[in-house]
Amino acid sequence: MNSAIQNVSEETIPESPLAVTSSSELADSQIVVDDKSAEKAHSYVTNPQGHAPGAFMQVALNLKSKVQSIVIGLFSIVFGLVIWHFATLYNFDFFIDFQNVPSPLKVGGAFAHHLSDSEFYVHIQVSIRRILIAYSIAVFLGILLGLLVGRSRMARAAILPYIEIIRPIPAVAWIPMAILMWPTEESSIVYITFLGALFPIILNTVHGVEQTPEVLIRAAQSLGASKLQIFWHVVLPSALPSIAAGLAIGMGISWFSLLAGEIISGQYGIGYFTWDAYSLINYPDIVVGMLVIGALGSFSTYLVRLCMRPALKWNRKPA
Amino acid sequence: MQANAVNTVNPEKALFGERNEKGLIEIDKVSIVFGEGAKKNTAVEQTSLTILPGEFVCILGPSGCGKSTLLNSVAGYVKPSSGRVLVDGTLVKKPAPDRGMVFQQYSLFPWKTVRDNIAFGPKIAGHSQAECESIANTFLQMIGLATIADKLPGELSGGMQQRVGIARALANYPSVLLMDEPFGALDAQTRLIMQESLLNIWSEFSTTVLFVTHDVDEAIFLADRILIMSSSPGSIIADIQVKLERPRSQDLGTTEAFNELKKQCLSLIREQSMRAFSTQNQAS
Ligand SMILES: Nc1ncnc2c1ncn2[C@@H]1O[C@H](COP(=O)(O)OP(=O)(O)OP(=O)(O)O)[C@@H](O)[C@H]1O
Numbered sequence: 083m084n085s086a087i088q089n090v091s092e093e094t095i096p097e098s099p100l101a102v103t104s105s106s107e108l109a110d111s112q113i114v115v116d117d118k119s120a121e122k123a124h125s126y127v128t129n130p131q132g133h134a135p136g137a138f139m140q141v142a143l144n145l146k147s148k149v150q151s152i153v154i155g156l157f158s159i160v161f162g163l164v165i166w167h168f169a170t171l172y173n174f175d176f177f178i179d180f181q182n183v184p185s186p187l188k189v190g191g192a193f194a195h196h197l198s199d200s201e202f203y204v205h206i207q208v209s210i211r212r213i214l215i216a217y218s219i220a221v222f223l224g225i226l227l228g229l230l231v232g233r234s235r236m237a238r239a240a241i242l243p244y245i246e247i248i249r250p251i252p253a254v255a256w257i258p259m260a261i262l263m264w265p266t267e268e269s270s271i272v273y274i275t276f277l278g279a280l281f282p283i284i285l286n287t288v289h290g291v292e293q294t295p296e297v298l299i300r301a302a303q304s305l306g307a308s309k310l311q312i313f314w315h316v317v318l319p320s321a322l323p324s325i326a327a328g329l330a331i332g333m334g335i336s337w338f339s340l341l342a343g344e345i346i347s348g349q350y351g352i353g354y355f356t357w358d359a360y361s362l363i364n365y366p367d368i369v370v371g372m373l374v375i376g377a378l379g380s381f382s383t384y385l386v387r388l389c390m391r392p393a394l395k396w397n398r399k400p401a
Numbered sequence: 402m403q404a405n406a407v408n409t410v411n412p413e414k415a416l417f418g419e420r421n422e423k424g425l426i427e428i429d430k431v432s433i434v435f436g437e438g439a440k441k442n443t444a445v446e447q448t449s450l451t452i453l454p455g456e457f458v459c460i461l462g463p464s465g466c467g468k469s470t471l472l473n474s475v476a477g478y479v480k481p482s483s484g485r486v487l488v489d490g491t492l493v494k495k496p497a498p499d500r501g502m503v504f505q506q507y508s509l510f511p512w513k514t515v516r517d518n519i520a521f522g523p524k525i526a527g528h529s530q531a532e533c534e535s536i537a538n539t540f541l542q543m544i545g546l547a548t549i550a551d552k553l554p555g556e557l558s559g560g561m562q563q564r565v566g567i568a569r570a571l572a573n574y575p576s577v578l579l580m581d582e583p584f585g586a587l588d589a590q591t592r593l594i595m596q597e598s599l600l601n602i603w604s605e606f607s608t609t610v611l612f613v614t615h616d617v618d619e620a621i622f623l624a625d626r627i628l629i630m631s632s633s634p635g636s637i638i639a640d641i642q643v644k645l646e647r648p649r650s651q652d653l654g655t656t657e658a659f660n661e662l663k664k665q666c667l668s669l670i671r672e673q674s675m676r677a678f679s680t681q682n683q684a685s
């Protein structure tokens with residue numbers, strides 16, 4: 083969980099060096115004396131450089147290092163493909179067996195073929211629909227339960243035992259019970275997917291709520307805020323960075339769980355597609371399925387992060 | 402600079418009303434005990450005092466002597482174990498907007514702009530959007546930060562943040578302003594300037610101010626009255642009137658009267674710590 087939270091803070095926008103110096107036109111004070119020299123004194127102490135040229139250089143440097151990372155990343159992928167290619171070409175077989183692994187070219191060919199195959203899109207569409215339903219319910223319930231557990235001692239005592247017991251159960255272990263419990267195959271798959279997303283969202287919400295600085299709650303109290311107002315105006319926004327981290331992790335894990343559900347039951351879905359390819363000894367399709375799952379998983383996680391970004395603008399590293 | 406600002410007739414004076422008759426604090430035989438049994442810790446013992454409306458009172462004392470605890474009992478964060486605290490004749494039970502609070506740590510809501518931070522109190526009190534805006538603008542003018550109204554707290558320097566914190570507390574027009582080492586985290590330069598601006602704001606507002614510090618110079622510069630607090634158990638050991646002329650500027654620090662007061666405070670504090678030291682030695 084820790085690493086997830088770090089992730090978010092790494093992603094936040096770096097402190098602009100321009101931010102601190104913009105105090106030069108603070109002259110419109112009537113009552114406050116000697117305002118300008120106050121700020122001058124301050125910026126002298128805290129921020130000796132940080133002028134516009136520095137900011138420009140910073141942007142240029144950032145751009146350069148970004149391009150560099152992209153180039154390195156591309157090279158790394160090409161390198162991987164080449165190794166994969168030669169391993170399959172020479173039937174590499176030492177502990178790991180490459181004899182039945184399709185070559186990257188074959189996988190590429192299979193993928194190109196599926197792009198013009200309408201059934202392939204149905205698989206993807208069905209999986210995405212399951213994710214959307216399961217994830218929406220998990221977001222709603224997860225944040226609600228997380229807020230309750232984080233704020234109310236009674237709710238914590240009542241809910242936490244369930245979380246502790248159910249959380250470690252892997253999605254695959256749920257499959258038999260889910261099939262027995264739920265009326266349709268579809269609903270049991272959605273249920274398993276939902277469970278996967280639920281726990282990271284609950285736990286990160288609880289964590290965020292517990293991290294609310296006491297001084298902010300006290301400040302709101304002395305400004306007249308009621309318990310409910312404090313919850314809405316202080317606790318919730320303060321927990322938002324951690325909740326956002328939970329939402330991103332939850333999205334990743336919901337793909338994880340979806341796949342488990344789809345492999346066992348169903349007749350559509352990208353997980354079913356992958357497993358079916360194995361049964362039909364269509365090895366290139368296995369890899370196509372895997373790569374599509376990977377791409378969908380990381381793309382949807384990226385979308386979640388993107389959606390949360392505007393709400394987290396304030397959450398920069400302290401100056 | 403100082404004299405200049407104060408001598409100018411301020412057209413906005415009417416906005417802040419006439420001298421306040423509210424802001425009477427009565428602390429009546431208050432004791433505050435934390436923990437039980439072997440861990441029992443008396444932070445404030447049998448303290449009684451009365452602070453008059455409009456007075457600027459500093460509580461001065463060494464670290465850990467119970468200054469914050471006493472202040473928090475007036476704010477309503479801490480319940481006295483015995484005795485009672487009254488503000489304007491009403492028993493203090495919990496925090497309320499008639500007692501504005503300024504903290505040592507930065508306590509602005511980091512997700513709200515400066516303007517929305519200041520407008521938070523009025524908004525909670527149920528003022529309309531337009532009223533909140535206009536109150537916020539008034540206070541932004543007052544603290545001289547109108548140009549940064551739309552910035553987030555994280556973009557401001559420490560001094561600016563504290564000034565916004567003061568404005569936010571005052572935007573509820575409290576009868577009492579409680580300040581717990583509000584300038585403790587600032588560098589020495591900024592600190593001096595913040596002290597002057599606080600006095601200027603206070604001269605407009607005339608609310609009662611209860612100000613905690615462990616800096617003797619700060620206490621003398623600001624206060625009408627200094628309460629010196631001793632530790633273990635925390636109690637007020639001296640009540641010193643500061644009869645220095647207002648308006649005050651930092652030049653005050655070089656005057657005879659200032660140094661006389663400083664000597665008096667320091668010797669009281671030293672006497673106190675010597676006594677604490679010798680009782681400690683006897684105990685061991
Ligand atoms: N919530 C609490 N629970 C237990 N003990 C506490 C609590 N708050 C304060 N104390 C104790 O009460 C005593 C007085 O603390 P207080 O914070 O009032 O001191 P202070 O004078 O404000 O010190 P400082 O100058 O360091 O801020 C200390 O011994 C402290 O450990």
Ligand SMILES: [Mg+2]
Pocket residue numbers: 468469470581
């Ligand atoms: Mg304190």
